[in-house]
Amino acid sequence: xxxxxxxxxxxxxxxxxxxxQLSLLDAEDELLKVAEAVEIAxxxxxxxxxxxxPYDVGLVEGSIITHHDADKxxxxxxxxRLLVTIGACATSGGIQALRNWKDAAEFVRTVYPSPDFVQxxxxxxxxxxxxxxxxxxxxxxxxxxxLVELLSAxxxxxxxNIPTYSVCMECKRRATxxxxxxxxxxxxxxxxxxxxGALCPAYGRPCFGCFGPMDSPNTVALAAxxxxxxxxxxxxxxxxxxxxxxxxxxxxxxxxxRQA
Amino acid sequence: xxxxxxxxxxxxxxEAQGLDELIRSLERRDYEVLGPTVHDSAIDWxxxxxxxxxxxxxxxxxxxxxxxxxxxxxxxxxAFAAGPSTLKRYFHEAERSxxxxxxxxxxxxxxxxxxxxxxxxxxxxxxxxVAALAILDRxxxxxxxxxxxxxxxxxxxxxxxxxxxxxxxxxxxxxMGAGPHAASGxxxxxxxxxxxxxxxxxxxxxxxxxLREIPHAPAxxxxxxxxRAAMAAARKRMGRKLNTEGLAQALYDNFEHPxxxxxxxxxxxxxxxxxxxxxxxxxxxxxxxxxxxxxxxxRRRWDSCFTLSHSYIHGGSVRQSPKSRHRQWxxxxxxxxxxxxxxxxxVGCGRCIVWCPVGIDIxxxxxxxxxxxxxxxxxx
Numbered sequence: 004x005x006x007x008x009x010x011x012x013x014x015x016x017x018x019x020x021x022x023x024q025l026s027l028l029d030a031e032d033e034l035l036k037v038a039e040a041v042e043i044a045x046x047x048x049x050x051x052x053x054x055x056x057p058y059d060v061g062l063v064e065g066s067i068i069t070h071h072d073a074d075k076x077x078x079x080x081x082x083x084r085l086l087v088t089i090g091a092c093a094t095s096g097g098i099q100a101l102r103n104w105k106d107a108a109e110f111v112r113t114v115y116p117s118p119d120f121v122q123x124x125x126x127x128x129x130x131x132x133x134x135x136x137x138x139x140x141x142x143x144x145x146x147x148x149x150l151v152e153l154l155s156a157x158x159x160x161x162x163x164n165i166p167t168y169s170v171c172m173e174c175k176r177r178a179t180x181x182x183x184x185x186x187x188x189x190x191x192x193x194x195x196x197x198x199x200g201a202l203c204p205a206y207g208r209p210c211f212g213c214f215g216p217m218d219s220p221n222t223v224a225l226a227a228x229x230x231x232x233x234x235x236x237x238x239x240x241x242x243x244x245x246x247x248x249x250x251x252x253x254x255x256x257x258x259x260x261r262q263a
Numbered sequence: 264x265x266x267x268x269x270x271x272x273x274x275x276x277x278e279a280q281g282l283d284e285l286i287r288s289l290e291r292r293d294y295e296v297l298g299p300t301v302h303d304s305a306i307d308w309x310x311x312x313x314x315x316x317x318x319x320x321x322x323x324x325x326x327x328x329x330x331x332x333x334x335x336x337x338x339x340x341x342a343f344a345a346g347p348s349t350l351k352r353y354f355h356e357a358e359r360s361x362x363x364x365x366x367x368x369x370x371x372x373x374x375x376x377x378x379x380x381x382x383x384x385x386x387x388x389x390x391x392x393v394a395a396l397a398i399l400d401r402x403x404x405x406x407x408x409x410x411x412x413x414x415x416x417x418x419x420x421x422x423x424x425x426x427x428x429x430x431x432x433x434x435x436x437x438x439m440g441a442g443p444h445a446a447s448g449x450x451x452x453x454x455x456x457x458x459x460x461x462x463x464x465x466x467x468x469x470x471x472x473x474l475r476e477i478p479h480a481p482a483x484x485x486x487x488x489x490x491r492a493a494m495a496a497a498r499k500r501m502g503r504k505l506n507t508e509g510l511a512q513a514l515y516d517n518f519e520h521p522x523x524x525x526x527x528x529x530x531x532x533x534x535x536x537x538x539x540x541x542x543x544x545x546x547x548x549x550x551x552x553x554x555x556x557x558x559x560x561x562r563r564r565w566d567s568c569f570t571l572s573h574s575y576i577h578g579g580s581v582r583q584s585p586k587s588r589h590r591q592w593x594x595x596x597x598x599x600x601x602x603x604x605x606x607x608x609x610v611g612c613g614r615c616i617v618w619c620p621v622g623i624d625i626x627x628x629x630x631x632x633x634x635x636x637x638x639x640x641x642x643x
Contacts, residue, residue: 033554040554155554164549168534168570171620175538176357176565178307180347183620185304185330193533193620207303218571221531221585228328228529228621 010157013045013058015079017065017072018099018127022144023090024048024064030147037151040158056082060157062150066092066099066127073124073133080134087153088130091143095215096249098143100127103249129249140165141196143213143246149198166197167218170210173201182209189229189242194220194252215247222256275479276486277453277461282314282340284477285386285423285451292473294384294421297353299346306332307346308353311386318343319458325431325502325613328622338458344431345389345612349541350396353383354416355403361548363560380412384421388449390442391434391612393424395541397448401604402544421469424449428493432502433613435626439505441610443497454490462490503613505626506633511598511607513633518590522631527586529621534567536615536623537592542608545573568592589628597629 014024028049030037044054061083067073080086088094096103102110103126111118130136140149149165156163166172170192174181182204183190190209192201196217203210216222222243229239236257243253277285289296290312300309301318311317317340323332325344335342362375396417403413427436427443436442445452450470454462462482465471537543547566552559566573568591574581582588600608609625616624 036554040556151554152551155552158554159552159556161550161552164551167572168567169532171533171535172538172565172567172570175535178348178352178357180303180305180307181330181535181618181620184328184618185332185347187329190620193531193535217532219532219585221529224529224621225531 009040009042010059010154011042011044011054011057012060012062012154013056013079013083014043014048014062015045015064015075016048017063017076017093017130018068019065019090019092019097021048021064023093023140023142024062026089026145026147026150027062030151033147033151037154041154058083060085060087060154062087062089063093063130064089066096066129067133068099068124068127069122070124071122076130076133085137085157086130086134087138087140088136089140089145089150091141091213091215091246092127093130094139094141094250095247095253096127096129098246098248100249101244102127104244127249138163141198141214146198146200168197169193169217169220170195170197170199170201170204170214173197173199174204177201177205179204182207187232189232189234189238191225191242194222194225194256211245212243212253213246215250216252220252222252223259226256226259274462274464274482274487275474276482277463277477277479279314279340279459279461281461281463281477281479282317282386285473286311286313288473288476289384289386289421292382292384292421294382296384296386298386299341299343301332304332305330305347306343307348308350308385314340317341317387322429323431325433325617326622327433327616327624328619330617339429339455341387341425341453341455342429344427344429344434345391345614347539347614347618349539349612349614350385350388350392351399351541351544353381353385354396354420355399355410355413355544355546357565359412359563361561361563363558365558367557380415380419382419382421383416384423386423387425387453388422388445389427389436389612390424390445391427391436391439391610392541393422393445393448394436394439394441394610395612396422398542398604398606398608398610399544401606402542406604421473422449422451422466424452424466426452426454426490426494428455428497430497430501431613431617433616433624434501435503435505435611435613437498437501437611438503438507438626439607439609439611441612444494454493456486456489456493460486462486501611503611503616503624503626505609505611505629507597507607510629510633511601514594514598514629517632520632522628523586523590525631526623526628527584527589529623530569530585530589531621532569532585532588533620534569535618535620536625537567537569538565539614539618540596541610541612541614542596543567547573568595593625593628593632596625 191212192210195212196214298311319338322343403410424445449466545566596608
């Protein structure tokens with residue numbers, strides 16, 4: 004990034020709760036500096052000034068659940084030099100990917116008085132199943148400090164410091180006593196990517212895997228260990244099927260067990 | 264560290280109230296005093312101000328992948344094996360800023376972190392952890408590139424060991440020659456005899472000075488004999504054993520032993536074993552810059568050979584498979600460490616076994632590889 008021109012950033016939303024893009028507005032201490040350092044060209048959630056593309060960086064939130072989404076992500080990709088998915092929905096399909104194991108049409112019939120108005124795909128899929136993705140920020144929601152770090156790295160032209168190892172590494176660094184070992188609670192920390200600072204275990208709540216699988220997770224072995232400690236297949240399925248349910252390593256944890 | 268190997272014969276008998284005096288004496292010397300305390304479902308290091316803060320009547324049952332605190336039917340204060348945290352974090356910090364570069368326009372200037380080390384006194388350090396500090400000293404002070412931050416912290420520390428009379432289910436310090444009796448590396452060493460009395464030995468001149476300020480009685484031969492007997496009994500109750508004879512070479516000779524595949528199938532690659540280990544010293548460095556480019560910083564953090572990034576060099580990670588990462592750790596601990604630093608890298612504290620979420624046991628792995636009885640299967 005040797006040019007003096009500011010990076011043009013665009014934020015796009017697909018099926019999601021908006022929590023990830025709000026992380027940018029929530030970056031209170033850094034927000035003014037961010038606004039000075041980059042040109043926020045397209046951010047409908049925050050500003051009515053919507054500048055046309057192309058953009059240097061597109062931050063994409065949400066998963067693809069409609070035909071319209073599937074078309075739109077192609078246009079977004081064409082307008083962005085770098086495309087970064089932000090959050091569990093964009094990266095792995097989100098909590099709404101639970102429909103992938105069920106009949107979405109039946110949900111529509113049950114929930115909506117006029118189901119004919121609802122056009123939806125059978126599956127909720129991550130952005131990377133539709134277009135090439137250059138970088139992923141994980142989490143439900145993302146860690147705002149990781150977003151600022153990513154933008155800082157982009158401006159400086161350096162590698163972003165985004166770890167890909169387990170949450171356990173962060174638990175141990177902050178001296179949180181392991182909940183799995185000291186209380187026998189099933190925790191997804193050993194297979195989940197760090198980046199949250201091991202937030203939940205520090206408050207006595209086992210990791211529920213919102214950052215999705217780490218770089219080389221042995222989810223099958225963890226599921227086998229949960230089973231050996233007396234957890235039912237249904238319980239194990241519920242553990243792995245939450246915010247990052249459709250991530251293939253999490254899927255594999257329960258699907259291989261069923262076959263076994 | 265000012266602790267010498269000269270024998271300080273002044274073994275003395277200390278009453279429980281003496282612990283309060285010990286804490287006060289250390290506080291007068293400007294030490295922050297830490298000891299085992301019960302918090303977060305564990306007996307772990309925390310600040311103490313009186314003997315009453317110690318975990319009297321508590322213990323912990325330890326097994327592969329499992330740790331539970333429990334009440335005892337006595338009031339002993341040191342009747343448990345090593346807890347979750349090692350002393351490593353106090354001397355070799357989990358995260359540290361190395362230096363920063365700051366600029367308001369040009370030119371820039373470098374700011375090096377120069378903090379006065381905290382003066383820490385630890386009461387109740389297990390012999391395995393005392394031995395682990397000696398190993399870390401060898402690596403971080405007495406090798407070619409001493410770490411000034413570690414050294415400064417170590418030099419301002421005071422170590423009160425507590426010899427082990429209650430080994431845990433994953434302990435094998437006896438096999439590693441690191442316990443249950445601390446031979447050196449402490450200022451004072453306690454051996455708990457019952458609810459109210461302890462034998463105390465001096466390991467340094469500083470320890471002797473402190474002991475002089477505490478009411479104590481000379482320890483007779485019978486008392487010393489009781490302490491010796493308690494530790495002899497502890498040796499017999501170690502939860503684990505590791506036969507170290509010929510082990511270093513056996514691990515080198517069996518790089519393709521099928522046991523490595525077997526253990527890798529169970530290994531989560533989470534890195535807990537290395538982070539819980541009192542001697543694992545690996546760190547990684549990262550450079551970061553602020554969003555407005557006015558400040559950059561080099562930071563260091565604990566790292567683990569179980570991460571893919573640990574062996575990342577241009578083009579990719581050297582140790583791609585979980586098997587190669589697990590093997591790297593075990594062979595470094597139990598054999599390569601010896602060639603590198605002249606000591607084993609393991610003290611038998613058992614933490615890697617207990618704090619492994621799936622309870623992988625290094626003593627089992629090492630024994631299986633060293634036995635060489637399993638037929639070597641064709642590599643898939």
